[in-house]
């Protein structure tokens with residue numbers, strides 16, 4: 001079981017054991033057509049897709065550098081046909097959630113509320129919690145806007161989650177920032193969860209030990225086997241490349257990338 005964010009930390013008494021390399025599993029949720037796949041592919045390839053197979057659910061992996069720390073980011077691009085159903089396939093797997101609606105589609109915003117109502121009670125009870133980011137996508141469609149930024153901010157505040165408005169077809173840095181912010185929030189939650197574990201001082205005072213760790217949810221289990229999921233790996237490491245767009249081994253017939 002790999003633990004989240006294995007930056008070893010020593011203090012004068014207790015050394016937290018070196019963990020394995022950090023990993024972060026991000027699950028992208030939202031209504032059909034809200035832009036989940038486009039945002040995912042933009043983050044992984046810097047390119048905007050225009051066509052996709054709406055019934056396919058894929059999980060991608062990318063080596064990222066977030067705040068000078070390497071992290072293996074896995075992104076599950078879900079494809080729920082009718083809103084939050086069959087959620088157990090990703091709830092335990094997730095380190096963080098991106099819940100996406102389209103600002104030009106009020107119905108997609110209402111479906112996001114259903115996702116937040118389903119995911120929040122589950123994550124709030126976890127150690128560490130899996131943070132949630134609410135995303136208003138297609139901000140380039142301002143002239144067709146049906147959901148105000150204030151509505152988005154209000155919904156995010158109601159569920160205690162971070163809020164951004166983005167566009168998968170505009171600049172890459174704003175999309176990358178959202179995914180990296182999800183990693184940062186998951187990292188902070190993991191550190192906070194470690195920090196609140198009580199210390200026990202043994203009788204002879206010579207050693208101090210951390211209480212046995214609460215069963216941290218493994219941030220990466222065997223991927224669930226959704227009927228159509230394909231695990232696709234980003235070929236080149238973004239951490240090492242000179243910001244080259246990694247080649248993503250997408251099955252080209254499913255995405256028309258231009």
Ligand SMILES: Nc1nc2c(ncn2[C@@H]2O[C@H](COP(=O)(O)OP(=O)(O)OP(=O)(O)O)[C@@H](O)[C@H]2O)c(=O)[nH]1
Pocket residue numbers: 030031032033034035036037038039049050051052053054055078079080137138139140141166167168169170
């Ligand atoms: N204008 C604009 N169009 C977008 C944006 N993001 C996605 N689209 C378009 O919206 C449509 C749906 O995008 P997808 O990324 O496939 O949406 P999805 O949420 O993955 O849809 P499902 O796979 O059916 O769940 C496609 O035609 C995209 O080209 C955006 O930021 N701006």
